[in-house]
Amino acid sequence: MRILILGATGMVGQGVLRESLLAQDVSEVVALGRSPVGKQAEKLREIVHANLFDLTDIESQLQGFDACFFCLGVSSVGMQETAYAHITYDLTLSVAHTLLRLNPLMTFVYITGAGTDSSERGKSMWARVKGKTENALLSLPFKAVYLFRPGVIQPMHGVQSRTLAYRLLYPLLWPFIAILRPLMPGTILTTENVGWAMLNAARRGDGDKVLESKDIYQLSQG
Template identity: 80%
Template sequence: MRILILGATGMVGQGVLREALLAEDVTEVVVLGRTPVGKSADKLTEIVHSNLFDLSDIESRLGNFSACFFCLGVSSFGMSEVNYVHITYGLTLSVAHALLPLNPMMTFVYVSGAGTDSTERGKTMWARVKGKTENALLGMPFKAVYLFRPGIIQPLHGVKSKTRAYRLLYPLLWPFITVLRPLIPGVILTTENVGRAMLNAARRGEGDKVLESKDIYRLSRKNIL
């Protein structure tokens, strides 16, 4: 498989990148983003592109992918709904529309979040916008669309969050998460779980569309090769 990852510098993206590089059936991992990921590997190719809303200059490098793992996102804290829609909905759909004609047999995996509002009518702004984004992706004729809704994620293997608040909070919560995760694995995931589940979604290319934490955990445990 050839895998395209957006958001590889974030916590989820870092974990997904690690698992993709370790997977024997992945021949190449292409990371697309505004900044370098700071890693090197034989299977890793980086495309640094300043304007992800316009991919026309790099179209020739964006074809023949088995899957796209869209891990790019921002916190809604302190943002207006207009700005959050522009980044969350606008950028995701802009990238998806650019990739679709170049990769009609692609599996598109989008990282949403627990609590996403599929009705688009709830009181929570970020949940409505995520729901709108999910619904739009489901309406696109990719080979398959998977919507990941993880809740609590424990970073492993040196993965770190880009969000300062999370970086400060994780060391305090680490002892509790480490104890609780084996007891409730379908509630607390690891970056390893999420990465392996995404790869299995790409391998399967069909099945469930919306995956909550428990579904992500189950998919991560399957042996799909």
């Protein structure tokens, strides 16, 4: 498989990048983003592109992919809905439409979040915007669309969140997570779980699915 990853510098993106590079059935991984991932591997190729809203100049490099793992996102803390929607909805759909035109048989896997509001009418701003994004992606005729809604994720193998609050919080919670995760594998995921599940989604490519944490864990074991 040839895999395209957006958001490979974030916590989830780092995890799925690692697992994709280790997967024997993945021949190439392309990381597309505004900054380098800071990693070198034989199967890894990077495309550093400043304006992800306009991929015209690099379209020739975005063809022939079996799957896209879209892990790009920002925290909604302190953001107005218009600004958050511009990055979360507008950017995601802009990239998705381009990739669909270039790769109509692609499986598109999108990282959203637990609590996403599919009705688009709830009180939580981020959940409404994420719900709107999910619904729009499900309307696109990719080979398959998988919407991942993880909750708590334990970073593994040196993976770190780019969000300062999370980086400060994880060391404090680590002992509790380490104890609870084996007891609640369907509730507390690892970056390994998420990476394996995304790869299994790409291998299957069998329709549109919304996956909560327990579903992600089950798919990771598939």
